[in-house]
Amino acid sequence: MKVTVKYFAVCHEMLDRSEEEMQLPEGATVQTILKRLEEEWPEIAEFYEVMQMSVNWEYATENTELTEGDEVALIPPVTGGNNV
Amino acid sequence: MFKITTEVITGAEVREAVAAPDAGAVVLFFGTVRNNTDGRPTKYLEYEAYPPMAEKKMEEIAEEISEKWGIHRVAMIHRVGRLEIGEVSVAVAVASPHRKDGFEACQYAMNRLKQIVPIWKREVWADGEAEWVKPDAVFFENLPERT
Numbered sequence: 001m002k003v004t005v006k007y008f009a010v011c012h013e014m015l016d017r018s019e020e021e022m023q024l025p026e027g028a029t030v031q032t033i034l035k036r037l038e039e040e041w042p043e044i045a046e047f048y049e050v051m052q053m054s055v056n057w058e059y060a061t062e063n064t065e066l067t068e069g070d071e072v073a074l075i076p077p078v079t080g081g082n083n084v
Numbered sequence: 085m086f087k088i089t090t091e092v093i094t095g096a097e098v099r100e101a102v103a104a105p106d107a108g109a110v111v112l113f114f115g116t117v118r119n120n121t122d123g124r125p126t127k128y129l130e131y132e133a134y135p136p137m138a139e140k141k142m143e144e145i146a147e148e149i150s151e152k153w154g155i156h157r158v159a160m161i162h163r164v165g166r167l168e169i170g171e172v173s174v175a176v177a178v179a180s181p182h183r184k185d186g187f188e189a190c191q192y193a194m195n196r197l198k199q200i201v202p203i204w205k206r207e208v209w210a211d212g213e214a215e216w217v218k219p220d221a222v223f224f225e226n227l228p229e230r231t
Contacts, residue, residue: 006134008132008134008202008204009132009204009206009216010204010216012132013216054134054137054202057134057136057137057140058137058140059200073134073137073202075134075202076204076216
């Protein structure tokens with residue numbers, strides 16, 4: 001199956017791209033994507049602890065199963081300042 | 085009205101978005117670009133958003149406010165791109181029958197916005213360095229449980 005993966009903020013900067021299409025095996029989960037990214041860029045795993053993921057505009061977990069055409073995003077911690 | 089925009093945010097548009105004949109109060113909040121963070125001079129800020137998800141999450145916040153206070157008139161706008169010192173980055177408007185609920189709901193909307201709406205801030209310092217701003221404590225306290 002094919003899914004779209006979007007990268008924002010620090011992830012966008014680190015991976016040097018804002019989105020891409022990924023070909024995944026049937027039964028793939030969000031974890032499948034995280035592992036694939038970690039192979040390319042091991043340091044990204046340090047961010048996994050604080051990062052959230054979304055599937056089709058809803059927060060998801062590593063175990064969320066994916067289907068053809070899903071839009072997945074890596075969501076680094078959202079910020080707006082502490083005391084605004 | 086729930087939107088991510090590249091345009092200048094005006095008070096009039098958010099106020100008009102929540103106007104209602106049964107409202108006795110409209111609370112407006114503007115977040116503006118500060119010229120420093122903890123004393124370090126800021127040159128300008130860059131905001132990035134995930135627009136469709138951000139707008140969806142704003143709507144969810146409005147639903148939460150509707151459940152908690154029975155207030156149905158809420159508007160939220162966040163600007164993205166480069167913003168100069170003093171410009172409005174975010175605006176929240178809440179119209180309510182009485183001001184107490186309006187103030188509370190407006191505060192709640194901003195707190196929730198920082199927690200769940202996917203928007204990021206890149207601080208460009210006056211000395212030329214730049215960095216994505218570190219998450220605030222609220223974020224870590226409200227991480228959804230991983231299964």
